[in-house]
Amino acid sequence: MTSLGVPTPAEASKAGWTAVEAMRATRGLPPHTLVNRIGSFILANERDIHHSEFLVVDGQPHLFDRLACELHPTYLRHAPFRVLLASRYGLLHTDPLTRGVTAVVESYTATSGRRVTGERFSYWDRSSQCLYLAHGPGHLYRLDGDTVHEEVNGAGPVVFLPVEHDVVQPDIGPHGELAAALVDDLQYATETGSGILSAADQRLLFLSWILACGFGNRLPAKPLLLMEGDHASGKTLALQRVQAALTGRTLPMTIGSKDEEDFPTMLLHETPIAIVDNQDTPIEWLRDAIATYTTAGGWRKRVFYTRTESLWIKPQAFIGITTRNPATYRRPDIADRCLLIRLAHRPVQGSPERILANILEKRSRLYGEWLWMLNRIVKLMRTTEVPENFPYRMVDFAQMVIFTARILGLDDSAAHTLLHAAQAERDELVLEDDPLLDLLDRWLASPLTHRVEITAQDLYDHLAMLAASAGQKFSYTPWSLSRRLRSLIAALRRRMVIQHRTVQGKTRWMFAPIAAANGHAAPIPELALPIPGTVDATIAGIVEA
Numbered sequence: 001m002t003s004l005g006v007p008t009p010a011e012a013s014k015a016g017w018t019a020v021e022a023m024r025a026t027r028g029l030p031p032h033t034l035v036n037r038i039g040s041f042i043l044a045n046e047r048d049i050h051h052s053e054f055l056v057v058d059g060q061p062h063l064f065d066r067l068a069c070e071l072h073p074t075y076l077r078h079a080p081f082r083v084l085l086a087s088r089y090g091l092l093h094t095d096p097l098t099r100g101v102t103a104v105v106e107s108y109t110a111t112s113g114r115r116v117t118g119e120r121f122s123y124w125d126r127s128s129q130c131l132y133l134a135h136g137p138g139h140l141y142r143l144d145g146d147t148v149h150e151e152v153n154g155a156g157p158v159v160f161l162p163v164e165h166d167v168v169q170p171d172i173g174p175h176g177e178l179a180a181a182l183v184d185d186l187q188y189a190t191e192t193g194s195g196i197l198s199a200a201d202q203r204l205l206f207l208s209w210i211l212a213c214g215f216g217n218r219l220p221a222k223p224l225l226l227m228e229g230d231h232a233s234g235k236t237l238a239l240q241r242v243q244a245a246l247t248g249r250t251l252p253m254t255i256g257s258k259d260e261e262d263f264p265t266m267l268l269h270e271t272p273i274a275i276v277d278n279q280d281t282p283i284e285w286l287r288d289a290i291a292t293y294t295t296a297g298g299w300r301k302r303v304f305y306t307r308t309e310s311l312w313i314k315p316q317a318f319i320g321i322t323t324r325n326p327a328t329y330r331r332p333d334i335a336d337r338c339l340l341i342r343l344a345h346r347p348v349q350g351s352p353e354r355i356l357a358n359i360l361e362k363r364s365r366l367y368g369e370w371l372w373m374l375n376r377i378v379k380l381m382r383t384t385e386v387p388e389n390f391p392y393r394m395v396d397f398a399q400m401v402i403f404t405a406r407i408l409g410l411d412d413s414a415a416h417t418l419l420h421a422a423q424a425e426r427d428e429l430v431l432e433d434d435p436l437l438d439l440l441d442r443w444l445a446s447p448l449t450h451r452v453e454i455t456a457q458d459l460y461d462h463l464a465m466l467a468a469s470a471g472q473k474f475s476y477t478p479w480s481l482s483r484r485l486r487s488l489i490a491a492l493r494r495r496m497v498i499q500h501r502t503v504q505g506k507t508r509w510m511f512a513p514i515a516a517a518n519g520h521a522a523p524i525p526e527l528a529l530p531i532p533g534t535v536d537a538t539i540a541g542i543v544e545a
Contacts, residue, residue: 057159076099148372
């Protein structure tokens with residue numbers, strides 16, 4: 001018997017009592033004593049009989065049932081936990097006693113439970129430098145760079161939450177089929193925005209993204225994969241094949257104007273890959289949501305039926321978007337996080353259903369080769385050095401591109417060529433269909449404008465006159481023009497010399513043409529910024545000319 005006078009789970013089992021019968025033996029005691037006795041019995045019974053463990057997952061109390069391979073938040077509002085209390089202990093959630101018992105369980109878990117991270121697909125442990133991947137109910141894979149170990153879920157620093165993925169027994173090894181099945185046969189466009197992103201670059205970029213999907217928390221700022229192409233270019237199918245190979249399922253999402261509240265939860269359940277299909281219509285809230293998410297952000301949501309309780313939702317899904325009109329993603333803070341892959345029309349079309357069925361048939365070998373490649377990257381992460389500072393955005397993904405190139409036997413220069421071309425492509429995305437670039441080019445056609453400081457007001461006046469003379473719409477104010485130039489400055493510097501400074505509370509700009517060398521922008525010289533006394537006269541001369 002315990003110190004509280006209730007039989008231990010072992011004594012109840014020896015007497016032939018079920019847990020429910022042991023609970024009935026405690027009835028008739030004072031409420032406070034009863035709550036503590038039942039709570040103590042449940043804690044002991046779960047540990048000793050059901051081999052369960054009480055965990056604190058991301059700060060929240062959970063019961064991890066190892067026999068059933070299920071993880072339950074210990075909240076009465078969580079239906080599976082209510083079912084467990086009713087079926088094992090005869091406690092109904094409508095009984096006031098049950099609330100007190102649940103409080104005992106939560107209190108014990110908060111003070112004595114093992115603290116772990118909860119994930120849905122993968123977890124990179126920085127302390128051990130091991131990669132963990134979910135493998136069905138109750139199991140996971142641990143990749144240490146040498147071996148792929150199969151272990152019990154929850155035994156290490158992470159516990160994987162339930163996901164609706166089809167489990168496959170992988171054939172781990174270098175089969176040479178993954179890139180051929182998912183990457184190589186796409187019809188990559190040869191005419192890209194920058195003109196320097198080759199088909200080979202796009203193949204390496206896509207494969208790097210596929211491998212990055214296994215390192216969710218190692219890339220807190222997620223790159224946004226943008227598949228652009230005309231009808232019948234295979235955009236959606238390309239992403240569906242990757243999703244089928246990694247999860248066994250294909251679940252493209254269609255985002256509407258009223259889905260803002262559900263978007264974080266949709267991403268949470270679509271780990272590791274969320275496909276946003278045919279997103280051609282600009283949606284204002286989606287721009288802000290993607291900008292938040294791709295810069296390592298998340299969402300705080302209030303828990304239903306409570307006033308003060310909230311949860312922090314931080315999905316780890318990599319978003320792949322198919323579109324024919326990427327206008328939604330031209331905002332500079334979004335474009336800076338984009339990976340652009342441009343597909344051309346496929347001359348020969350196959351049945352999507354048959355293609356996906358073929359992926360599922362070979363999934364054991366495809367998923368096994370993906371694991372093998374991830375393990376090689378883990379080994380490189382543990383044994384080799386890679387630069388931590390790059391002249392590119394998304395440093396974590398830039399490192400992943402270098403690791404991918406290395407496991408393919410390529411020199412680091414191939415990765416840097418790709419990263420340079422990808423940055424140029426992002427810059428072109430920002431400038432596409434923006435009349436401001438054309439107006440600046442026309443303005444710089446006159447040598448009188450070169451290396452001359454000009455205020456935002458004067459620049460606005462002159463560009464507005466050029467737009468009016470060409471019948472173009474110029475929807476800027478001097479203030480909004482200056483703000484737009486600041487947001488485009490990285491992209492514009494591939495086309496021209498552009499600098500600015502503030503003098504006596506006014507922003508002054510300086511422009512000059514820049515020569516192109518071998519298809520790349522020449523280095524930008526450092527300009528001395530004088531304060532000429534004849535700025536207004538110079539501008540007046542340009543206008544008259």
